[in-house]
Amino acid sequence: MNKELFSANVKDKVFKIFAITCTGMALLTLLILIVDILIKGLSRINWSFFVNLPSRHPEQSGIYTALAGMVSLLFITLIIALPIGILSGIYLQEYGKRNKLAKFIEINISNLAGVPSVIYGILGLELFVRMAGFGNSILSGALTLALLIMPVIIVSTREAIKAVPDTMREAAFGLGATKLQTIWRVVLPASFGGILTGVILSISRAIGETAPLIVVGALAYVPFIPEGPMDQYTSLPIQIFNWTSRPQQGFIDNAAAGIIVLLVFTFLLNGIAVVLRNRWYRKTTA
Structure with missing residues (x-):
């Protein structure tokens, strides 16, 4: 018995050391990459970098059109994906019947959240670029990204609604509220x-x-701001990809600066999500 306990303790300690080592190596690699990007890109972060148009001269090149295209793309994407995703989540959780078909749909929606993004790009190329005839417009890119993020919105909506206690629904029904009023107000x-x-x-x-944006035809060089959903466009990730394919060191530094801007956006959004989640958790458990 003592030997078995000793063996179990040894295995536990070995696994703990192994896990800590793997985590440390991953964090160290991430730290090295971030430090390398900061060293190369911080010198290019200035006002002109944000307001200049793309140029063949790296010191004069900027991300103005890429930022404008990215904001326009996300705006149209949210207009399309938000109502469909949230309403679908509400229907599946509150109105949908619990049968084999519903379970099949739920499983596939969850699986779609893990599909590689390039698959959505191929789907968007066939559906929106070719069949619908939208070409390589910002609308094609927005529809493709809407398909990409819709499963995430549906799943998160269902999980958030599922976490609401049934006692709140029963209290609303007891006061004479209809199903729609209960969903909307409670x-x-x-x-x-x-x-x-x-x-x-x-x-x-x-x-x-x-x-997915490369597949549906987003341009690497766009010297103008998109003024409508049918205009051609570029995006910050596309601009970074274009710069990294150039041989000049100046464009590599520009790509590092663009990555810094993209990381700031991503960290900011994730930080807001964490704050909102914590506030919501405290509110529901109070």
Whole structure:
């Protein structure tokens, strides 16, 4: 018995050391990459970098059109994905029947959240670029990204609504509220923090996507601001990808600076999501 206990303790300690070592190596690699990016890119972070157009001269090149394209792309993406994703989550959780078909749909929605983004790009190329005839417009990119983030929004909406206690619904029904009134005035306010967290996390995923945009025809060089959904566009990840393919060191430094800007956006969105999740958790457990 003592030998078995000793063996179990040794295995536990060995696994703990192994796990700590792997975690430390991963964090060290990430730290090295971030430090390398900061060293190369911080010198290029200035006002002109944000307001200049793309140029063949690295010291004169900026991310103005890429930022404008990224903001426009995310705006149209959210207009498309938010209502469909949230309403789908509400229907599946509150109205949908619990049968084999519903379970099949739920499993596939969860699986779609893990599909590689390039697959969505291929789907968007066939559906929106070719069949719908939208070409390589910002609308094609937004529809493709909407497909990409919609499963995340649906799953997060369902989980947030599922966390609302049934006693709140029963109390609303007891006061004479209808199903719709209960959802609108009780369930959604109580689950708003969780839904918003899922939406922000889905945005942080979409903001860094490059593969689906390349597939649907986003341009690497766009010297103008998109003025409508049918205009051609570029995005910050596409601009970074373009700079990294150039041989000049100046463009590599520009790419590092663009990565810093993208990381700031991503960390900011994830930080907001964490704050909202914690506030919502404290509110629901109070």
